[in-house]
Amino acid sequence: MQISSSLGMSIVTEVKKIIHEDLTFMDKSCRIIACTDERRIGDFHEASRKMLDEGLKELTVPDDDTYQGTRSGINLTLELEGQVVGVVGITGNEEEVSRYGQVVKKMTEILLLESYLKEEKIRERSARNRFLQEWLMTDELRMNPALVDEGISQGIDVMAARRAAVLEHTGNSIMSQEDGNGLNTGFAAS
Structure with a gap:
């Protein structure tokens, strides 16, 4: 999953409201894509590079000079469906932010x-x-196996016989339909 800057920014903004600490969000290229300190957005984050290269789940940064583009605090990898998708960092004193x-x-x-x-x-x-659009526009004689298979995957048997009716509401008029015996059957539109 590629995480957008706007999604990352939305997340760090929401989480900051709860913990009142600065947060940084890095993607898999180790660039800061979202941060509560917007001046850091776009910077390279060396601590996240170390984490991703070495498969670390967590990395504590003791001071601002330890890694390029990184401030003191704690960084944690983010996973979605078993895949690492980025790193989130909490800036601050290690003892305070690690909790x-x-x-x-x-x-x-x-x-x-x-x-x-x-x-x-x-x-x-x-x-x-x-x-559905493709199915409705395809003539039954030109129904290809790929469309039939896609219908099955969608839970629809495209080869089953069906009838469709299209009605138009034209006010309070009586519509009629001739049945197979030549008799008119009236329908009241409401």
């Missing part, structure tokens, strides 16, 4: 998962709409 570490990590992962699930739902709805 927030796992809470911030879990909150951030929950917010990332929520965003991921929303995106997934939109993708699924879009795929279903695209499928």
Whole structure:
């Protein structure tokens, strides 16, 4: 999952409201994509590089001069569906901010998962709409196996016989339909 700067900024802003500490969000390229100190956005974050290269789950930074682009505090990797997606850092005195570490990590992962699930739902709805449009526009004689397979994956048997009716509301008029015997059947529109 690629995390956008806007999503990262939304997350650090929300979490800061709760813990009142500065937060930094780095993507897998080890660039700061969101930070409560906006002057740091875009900077390289060496501590996150060390974490990702060495597979570390957590890294404490004792002072601002230990790693390039990094301030004292604690950094934690973020995972989504078993994949590392970035690093979140809490700036401050190690003893003070380390108590927030796992809470911030879990909150951030929950917010990332929520965003991921929303995106997934939109993708699924879009795929279903695209499928339905293609199906409705395809002549039964030109129905290809790929469309049939996609219908099955969507839970729709595209080969089953169906009838469709299109009604138009034209006010309070009576519409009629001729049945197979030449008789008119009246329908009242409401």
